[in-house]
Amino acid sequence: EEQLLESGGGLVQPGGSLRLSCAASGLIFSSYAMTWVRQAPGKGLEWVSAISASGDRTYYTDSVKGRFTISRDNSRNTLYLQMNSLRAEDTAVYYCARNNGGYARGMDVWGQGTTVTVSS
Amino acid sequence: QSALTQPASVSGSPGQSITISCTGTSNDIGGYNYVSWYQQHPGKAPKLMVSDVSNRPSGVSNRFSGSKSGNTASLTISGLQAEDESYYYCSSYTSNITVLFGGGTKLTVL
Numbered sequence: 131e132e133q134l135l136e137s138g139g140g141l142v143q144p145g146g147s148l149r150l151s152c153a154a155s156g157l158i159f160s161s162y163a164m165t166w167v168r169q170a171p172g173k174g175l176e177w178v179s180a181i182s183a184s185g186d187r188t189y190y191t192d193s194v195k196g197r198f199t200i201s202r203d204n205s206r207n208t209l210y211l212q213m214n215s216l217r218a219e220d221t222a223v224y225y226c227a228r229n230n231g232g233y234a235r236g237m238d239v240w241g242q243g244t245t246v247t248v249s250s
Numbered sequence: 251q252s253a254l255t256q257p258a259s260v261s262g263s264p265g266q267s268i269t270i271s272c273t274g275t276s277n278d279i280g281g282y283n284y285v286s287w288y289q290q291h292p293g294k295a296p297k298l299m300v301s302d303v304s305n306r307p308s309g310v311s312n313r314f315s316g317s318k319s320g321n322t323a324s325l326t327i328s329g330l331q332a333e334d335e336s337y338y339y340c341s342s343y344t345s346n347i348t349v350l351f352g353g354g355t356k357l358t359v360l
Contacts, residue, residue, distance in 0.1 A: 165349070167296075174339060175296065175351045176351060177350065180349070189347055190348075191348055192251070225295055225296070227296075230301060230307070233349070234282070234284040234343035234349065235284060235301060235302065236286035236300075236301030237288075238301070238307055240296055240297070243295060
């Protein structure tokens with residue numbers, strides 16, 4: 131069964147850092163672009179960042195550019211999101227998802243999400 | 251960049267058909283055939299229902315169909331069932347080399 135499992139969420143103070151991980155199993159991780167999507171409490175989905183299958187190309191929404199870094203380790207079947215200079219508005223459930231093709235394509239496998247809370 | 255525009259809510263009776271619209275611009279929906287639709291039940295992860303405007307992933311009921319005209323994409327659900335009651339989100343690739351989601355639509359099955 132194809133699965134994604136996020137971890138690393140938690141409570142952090144404004145200005146702090148967190149690193150999210152997304153472990154893949156049952157799928158050929160290195161063949162697919164991957165994406166992070168977040169959902170603030172009671173709000174809709176927001177695309178955050180994506181990375182190519184090889185990891186050589188990365189993409190970000192404007193609000194996280196310069197603060198978040200997406201990366202992957204294909205030898206460990208793991209996707210990461212390093213989040214620095216966190217703000218209250220970054221509070222959300224963060225999902226990792228597999229793109230069924232390039233990052234512009236639909237996301238067909240999703241993790242269960244990990245919660246990030248930015249608060250003092 | 252503003253979210254794609256979806257109606258906040260739609261409703262229909264069992265067996266009926268409903269359509270959810272998703273309006274963007276020539277810089278997103280109108281410019282690319284990379285429109286997807288997701289179903290999300292409260293507290294759950296989203297599920298891909300349609301990709302590339304009108305392609306249905308394996309395992310998704312053929313009651314779900316997608317289309318696009320100009321800057322507006324649509325998701326049609328035919329033969330409404332109680333289990334279809336959920337939130338639906340559209341998304342599109344954009345000229346800013348990002349992906350944009352719609353604000354979401356709550357579907358109520360009466």
